[in-house]
Amino acid sequence: MYGDDIAxxxxxxxxxxxxxxxxxxxxxxxxxPDAPEGDLLLIGVLKGAIFFMTDFAxxxxxxxxxEFMAVSSYGSSTSSSGVVRIMKDLDKDIAGRNVLIVEDxxxxxxxxxxxxxxxxxxxxxxxEVVTLLRKPDALRTPVEVAHVGFDIPNEFVVGYGxxxxxxxxxxxxxxxxDPKVYx
Ligand code: XMP
Ligand code: MG
Numbered sequence: 186m187y188g189d190d191i192a193x194x195x196x197x198x199x200x201x202x203x204x205x206x207x208x209x210x211x212x213x214x215x216x217x218p219d220a221p222e223g224d225l226l227l228i229g230v231l232k233g234a235i236f237f238m239t240d241f242a243x244x245x246x247x248x249x250x251x252e253f254m255a256v257s258s259y260g261s262s263t264s265s266s267g268v269v270r271i272m273k274d275l276d277k278d279i280a281g282r283n284v285l286i287v288e289d290x291x292x293x294x295x296x297x298x299x300x301x302x303x304x305x306x307x308x309x310x311x312x313e314v315v316t317l318l319r320k321p322d323a324l325r326t327p328v329e330v331a332h333v334g335f336d337i338p339n340e341f342v343v344g345y346g347x348x349x350x351x352x353x354x355x356x357x358x359x360x361x362x363d364p365k366v367y368x
Contacts, residue, residue: 209244237287
């Protein structure tokens with residue numbers, strides 16, 4: 186698939202699966218079942234988080250409800266500007282709910298920090314983040330993230346939901362792109 190576009194596999198399918206089991210166990214401990222706030226509300230950030238969201242929700246041993254938001258951050262295709270626009274908002278009110286944002290990747294952190302501020306104004310009972318990937322060397326703003334799957338080098342990655350120009354999302358692993366793809 187995709188010929189030799191993928192330069193290297195950074196995280197295998199098996200590693201992703203094992204990490205999701207681990208994250209799910211940790212996260213579930215924070216939310217008692219039958220909480221007065223109701224089922225944990227997972228908010229997936231489209232489109233990158235779709236595969237992580239569905240695998241993570243099924244790994245969690247507690248009931249969850251699934252909502253999606255789509256945001257776009259202006260800037261070049263491989264870096265974030267921090268200016269965020271909501272393309273698809275939530276359909277539901279989150280006031281009084283336990284909310285967990287499910288992200289694919291925290292790169293500069295600008296998108297997430299904007300999203301956290303936006304959702305906080307809607308008065309959820311709690312608001313936390315789980316992200317599959319984080320690039321610690323790329324962070325440009327401090328963001329509080331309770332749960333991180335993998336810290337990765339500051340390289341553009343694709344697969345398992347992450348795209349370059351909408352391609353490669355369907356790869357079951359996370360890989361780096363051959364530079365020839367950009368040029
Ligand atoms: P930041 O944290 O910089 O990231 O605001 C915002 C969004 O940009 C996308 N992103 C990536 N997508 N490979 C991708 O396919 C990457 O290496 C990458 N880094 C950032 C992603 O949607 C993230 O939520
Ligand atoms: Mg994203």
